[in-house]
Amino acid sequence: MEIFVNGKSRQVEESFSALQLLESMELVGKRLALEINEEIVPKSRHAEYLIAAGDKVEIVNAIGGG
């Protein structure tokens, strides 16, 4: 199914969890925050949260800024 990660289209398997998505991108263990369809998905829920077709996923971190 197609989802959108940081604005880009991405194909993932059905009933993929948020954690599996992060694993597939080698982002597990990195400092990041996850938002799906403009709702925060806390770290404690990454394993149980199932991604649906068309979901808009945002993965963010801290960068230099003033």
Next chain:
Amino acid sequence: MQDDKLIIAGKSYNSRLLVGTGKYKDMDETRDAIEASGAEIVTVAIRRTNIGQNADEPNLLDVISPDKYTILPNTAGCYTAKDAVRTCQLARELLDGHDLVKLEVLGDEKTLYPNMVDTIEAAEILIKDGFKVMVYTSDDPIIAKRLEDMGCVAVMPLAGLIGSGLGICNPHNIRLILENANVPILIDAGVGTASDAAIAMELGCEAVLMNTAIAAAKKPVLMASAMKKAIEAGRESFLAGRMPKKAYASASSPIDGTFF
């Protein structure tokens, strides 16, 4: 000066200089400049993670560790209350529940002047949601008071436009804001050089937040050190209380005992 602490949201700090982490050449320069500034509160921006590129790129929070510094995520780049609130919520998740944020909602790209209508709207939502809001504002004393009354933990008027280095453009307004304040007033934006920082502190500001003045100096690490000293000198000068200005001279050496 040991007991002269900056207190924000109940936490006390020795340094009255807050610094940003933008515009540095690389992570090493970022780390060295922040170290030299002596700052304890450091701002960061929240942006999309680069996916599939530079997987080994050092993470800012590994260089500027939340164990060592109070990280102050900002909402830079937000032009609506909604985007600013979303950014703060992501920052809180990123920083394991840390709820101190720098709220800025901008009005246009040319001036980066704050949009105070949306800033107030966002501040209301964030405060209700448990955030401790340090708010970037225009130098309007009425708006500044309103932000304090709403429950912002610090009010941060601009001295000049963001990144302009124009210095304290309207010290009279800053003075009016300070007269009525019961929360820390910080100068945020506009400082260009060390004397600007000292003037801000001499006016009675509790602290100064800056980024470009250090990062865009020819030698950022040296400027960071200069700013640290300027902030300390300005604070001590404020506490010492300056002499009154006079229209005419007043000799420092006595007239008595002259032999000519």
